[in-house]
Amino acid sequence: MKDFYFMKNSLEKVVGFYFLLSFLFLPLTFDGKDWQFRLTEFFFGKPIKAIQHCFFPEALSSIDFSSDTVSLNLLLLSLLFIAVSIVLFLNIAKIKSAKISLVARTAACYYISFVLFKYGFDKIFKAQFYLPEPNILYTPFGNLTKDVLYWSTMGTSHFFSVAMGMIEVMTAVLILIKATRIIGLIIAVGVFVNIILINFGFAISVKTFALFLLLATLFPLFPYLKKICNFLILRRQEQFIEDESLVKKPKTALVIKIVAVSGMFFYVLFPYLEANNFNDDKRERIFLHGAYKVQAIIKGKDTVDKSHFQIKNIFIHRNSYIIFQNGKNEMTDYYFENDFAKKQLLLYDYQKNKTIIDYTFSQSDSILILSFEGLKINAKAENWKKLPALQDDHHYFIDDVH
Amino acid sequence: MVLFLSFFSVIGLAQTKLIAHKSHSGSNANFRAMMNNDLFDVSASNFGAAPQRLVKNATLDTVIYISAEKAIMVTSEYCSYVDRFEEDAKEKFPRSLWKKGKDTVIGHPLFSRSHSLDSIKDVLRQEYYFKNNIDSIVFIGFDNKVKKYKKEARKKKKSILPVITKNTNFSSAIISCSIVSLISIVAFMIWKIKTFERFLFYEE
Numbered sequence: 001m002k003d004f005y006f007m008k009n010s011l012e013k014v015v016g017f018y019f020l021l022s023f024l025f026l027p028l029t030f031d032g033k034d035w036q037f038r039l040t041e042f043f044f045g046k047p048i049k050a051i052q053h054c055f056f057p058e059a060l061s062s063i064d065f066s067s068d069t070v071s072l073n074l075l076l077l078s079l080l081f082i083a084v085s086i087v088l089f090l091n092i093a094k095i096k097s098a099k100i101s102l103v104a105r106t107a108a109c110y111y112i113s114f115v116l117f118k119y120g121f122d123k124i125f126k127a128q129f130y131l132p133e134p135n136i137l138y139t140p141f142g143n144l145t146k147d148v149l150y151w152s153t154m155g156t157s158h159f160f161s162v163a164m165g166m167i168e169v170m171t172a173v174l175i176l177i178k179a180t181r182i183i184g185l186i187i188a189v190g191v192f193v194n195i196i197l198i199n200f201g202f203a204i205s206v207k208t209f210a211l212f213l214l215l216a217t218l219f220p221l222f223p224y225l226k227k228i229c230n231f232l233i234l235r236r237q238e239q240f241i242e243d244e245s246l247v248k249k250p251k252t253a254l255v256i257k258i259v260a261v262s263g264m265f266f267y268v269l270f271p272y273l274e275a276n277n278f279n280d281d282k283r284e285r286i287f288l289h290g291a292y293k294v295q296a297i298i299k300g301k302d303t304v305d306k307s308h309f310q311i312k313n314i315f316i317h318r319n320s321y322i323i324f325q326n327g328k329n330e331m332t333d334y335y336f337e338n339d340f341a342k343k344q345l346l347l348y349d350y351q352k353n354k355t356i357i358d359y360t361f362s363q364s365d366s367i368l369i370l371s372f373e374g375l376k377i378n379a380k381a382e383n384w385k386k387l388p389a390l391q392d393d394h395h396y397f398i399d400d401v402h
Numbered sequence: 403m404v405l406f407l408s409f410f411s412v413i414g415l416a417q418t419k420l421i422a423h424k425s426h427s428g429s430n431a432n433f434r435a436m437m438n439n440d441l442f443d444v445s446a447s448n449f450g451a452a453p454q455r456l457v458k459n460a461t462l463d464t465v466i467y468i469s470a471e472k473a474i475m476v477t478s479e480y481c482s483y484v485d486r487f488e489e490d491a492k493e494k495f496p497r498s499l500w501k502k503g504k505d506t507v508i509g510h511p512l513f514s515r516s517h518s519l520d521s522i523k524d525v526l527r528q529e530y531y532f533k534n535n536i537d538s539i540v541f542i543g544f545d546n547k548v549k550k551y552k553k554e555a556r557k558k559k560k561s562i563l564p565v566i567t568k569n570t571n572f573s574s575a576i577i578s579c580s581i582v583s584l585i586s587i588v589a590f591m592i593w594k595i596k597t598f599e600r601f602l603f604y605e606e
Binding site for chain 2: 205
């Protein structure tokens with residue numbers, strides 16, 4: 001029995017250290033090369049590159065610990081190995097570390113709350129499931145992969161996105177308040193299970209992180225699992241005893257909490273406040289953004305017959321991509337820079353080859369003319385926002401459908 | 403001669419790297435090349451949450467008319483968050499960046515004084531995506547309507563916070579109200595209910 005408790009305590013410490021290390025080193029690169037990425041790269045960049053090179057030669061060569069990359073999974077495995085090593089060392093050296101589980105559980109609650117705030121507000125402000133781009137809207141349904149289909153479908157409903165975001169933000173608030181923490185964690189488990197099912201079901205590449213978040217939510221919930229089962233299933237009266245407080249002085253604890261929560265809100269909300277935009281659907285897009293239907297192609301002085309058109313539609317993506325759609329609905333995309341002074345688009349393909357296209361755009365008749373290599377393409381802007389997928393056809397009674 | 407490239411502020415789309423790539427109809431074959439070479443905007447996406455990068459933007463401070471052929475532009479950089487993509491792009495991808503400081507523009511159609519100041523501002527607003535408010539740019543030697551410019555600048559200053567302004571749409575007003583309501587409800591609960599009083603005094 002003594003061995004059982006020793007094993008249980010050791011395991012709890014391993015998990016505690018593992019989560020603490022993961023919260024520190026798993027780079028949530030929401031804002032580019034931030035301190036966390038630099039820290040992880042400094043400590044783990046080279047060893048993980050070496051391991052990946054030996055065991056996963058087919059993996060991506062860049063080590064940036066992106067979602068669902070081999071490097072991210074190797075990082076999490078390495079952290080587990082380190083956590084086991086730390087606990088082994090502490091046990092051998094007989095160093096007391098009884099509070100580590102409590103520290104890790106509290107940290108997990110704040111981490112989960114932060115992640116829920118981030119994803120919740122991204123949904124509320126329509127920045128996660130954004131309005132589908134014109135090139136996606138003009139791609140036949142069957143030609144889209146499941147992940148883009150799911151993301152785009154979610155992006156068409158402002159109501160659903162805001163509602164989901166509200167649930168996530170409310171869950172984060174419940175977790176932060178100690179009295180409602182358990183119910184908050186239970187709801188968070190439901191939220192993350194749903195996300196995992198979606199990510200596996202629709203091949204969305206946030207599987208590892210979603211599983212990590214679920215485990216990080218279960219960890220602080222674990223001490224209460226038995227009582228929750230007793231209460232919900234066996235209908236026994238149970239008393240949920242709160243975790244011991246890390247900070248003994250209530251006022252100090254309150255100040256720390258206020259600072260932590262304010263920091264979270266600032267980090268998550270600052271970009272939106274700074275941009276003064278709270279609905280990404282209405283955010284200003286780049287110049288020329290939209291869908292253009294090719295009307296005429298002129299080669300030298302001859303007009304090419306419509307049946308010989310190689311390009312059916314042209315799309316300008318908000319992230320500075322130009323996409324050409326041919327008659328078979330095949331798409332070719334290029335990154336571009338707009339030289340406004342010369343009225344030129346500088347196109348780059350994935351081999352970094354550069355092509356320069358002259359353009360003119362007439363606001364009055366919405367005609368875009370692209371000229372390159374002796375060709376002139378006349379294309380007219382389409383009113384893509386009028387497509388059925390983007391219409392809010394709210395009805396409760398089917399009688400209202402006409 | 404300044405190359406008229408401008409960088410606009412983006413919060414960025416929240417998506418995974420693969421969805422980001424597919425959103426512009428990128429093929430699977432090109433995704434690997436994009437990832438391995440850290441091309442274009444691939445670094446801006448990750449766990450499906452919105453990247454908080456705010457681009458280093460050019461701001462146009464002053465335009466000084468010299469002659470029909472020449473004008474001087476004084477630009478500076480507006481910088482909030484360091485942008486990973488922009489940083490990497492400078493090293494890995496050849497592109498001409500706007501450099502801050504004074505630059506002489508030769509033969510620029512916009513600054514040849516053949517347009518009124520209002521239409522110059524309109525074109526700058528629609529096509530150039532400078533970070534700063536176009537009305538805050540100082541035009542020297544152009545047909546400058548000082549009174550109108552000052553009035554507009556004052557009006558715009560009021561809309562910094564996400565409160566209901568003339569530019570605020572209905573849904574953002576609802577969201578702002580919801581956030582305020584949510585905070586008020588939580589504050590009320592903490593104030594009134596004993597359970598929450600316990601939370602206040604026995605928190606970790």
